[in-house]
Amino acid sequence: MASQIDPHAHTLHSDGTDTPEGLVLAAKRAGLDVVGITDHDTTQGWAEAVEAARRHGVGLLRGVEVSAVYQGNSVHILGYLMDPQDHSLNLLFEDARRERSTRLAQMASNLAADYPLLDWDALKERAGDAALGRPHLADELVLQGYFPNRSAAFEWALHPSGPYYVPQKVASPTEVVELIRRAGGVPVLAHPQSSTRGWRVPEELVAEMAEAGLFGIERDHRDHDAAGRETVERLAASHALFMTGGSDYHGTGKPNFLGENSLDPYILAEIEAQGTSKVVRS
Numbered sequence: 001m002a003s004q005i006d007p008h009a010h011t012l013h014s015d016g017t018d019t020p021e022g023l024v025l026a027a028k029r030a031g032l033d034v035v036g037i038t039d040h041d042t043t044q045g046w047a048e049a050v051e052a053a054r055r056h057g058v059g060l061l062r063g064v065e066v067s068a069v070y071q072g073n074s075v076h077i078l079g080y081l082m083d084p085q086d087h088s089l090n091l092l093f094e095d096a097r098r099e100r101s102t103r104l105a106q107m108a109s110n111l112a113a114d115y116p117l118l119d120w121d122a123l124k125e126r127a128g129d130a131a132l133g134r135p136h137l138a139d140e141l142v143l144q145g146y147f148p149n150r151s152a153a154f155e156w157a158l159h160p161s162g163p164y165y166v167p168q169k170v171a172s173p174t175e176v177v178e179l180i181r182r183a184g185g186v187p188v189l190a191h192p193q194s195s196t197r198g199w200r201v202p203e204e205l206v207a208e209m210a211e212a213g214l215f216g217i218e219r220d221h222r223d224h225d226a227a228g229r230e231t232v233e234r235l236a237a238s239h240a241l242f243m244t245g246g247s248d249y250h251g252t253g254k255p256n257f258l259g260e261n262s263l264d265p266y267i268l269a270e271i272e273a274q275g276t277s278k279v280v281r282s
Helices: 020-029 046-056 087-112 120-127 134-143 150-155 173-182 203-212 226-239 265-274
Strands: 005-009 034-040 059-070 073-080 186-189 216-220 242-245
Touching: 005 020, 005 059, 005 073, 005 265, 020 034, 020 046, 034 046, 034 073, 046 059, 059 087, 059 173, 073 173, 087 120, 087 134, 087 173, 120 134, 134 150, 173 186, 173 203, 186 203, 203 226, 216 226, 226 242, 242 265
Parallel strands: 005 034, 034 059, 186 216, 216 242
Antiparallel strands: 059 073, 073 186
């Protein structure tokens, strides 16, 4: 029987709702052989996830989802099996988390004009050490009764085209790809043809990233429609990129479920061949 591999999932160390051990247990219940921990701009959940993976017999692919911006639009790059102690990469993470906190505080201020129950200080306290993101604002809006769930909050109050949105100011996608490679990691462009984000990554950027060392491009993702997947296939063929897939699981924060999209085992083997380490196996 073929291995079941889901390389794209989040924990409460960014904008998911599971602990790292909770993610591993959810992966085991879903029948996965390997699950990827890919929190935004942080590797804080790796140690707990490694211990849980060994204890519960689930393979763990260690990764991170790095924030970047191109022409004012958000781009996410998954980085796998890099050195978590790499100085330049950790500086990038610190800058991204600092910028995100400043940006979200401004968005909270913007939102408070129309959603006065939103409490920025309470939100930060509930988030703890997590890498803050718009999902935390969405959760606060849901908690205060303004929206029924995260998805509804994103459709209006937190949408990039909405009046409350504040653009990110972080590294370029090409810089992120280069930093991941220098840290011994394997970079993959996440959900580039998302039909829900209001913007799709253009081919010229994919070409630049491929030249900089991009390994792959995510094709199989819930936010990709048929046309988007066809575009990814064409881009992968044109720029010699591997095609990946993943659930982008966030626990109860999103409807995505573990294993709804997966990664071919031969591509995982190539990621391991190019990374600084291997999948953690019991």
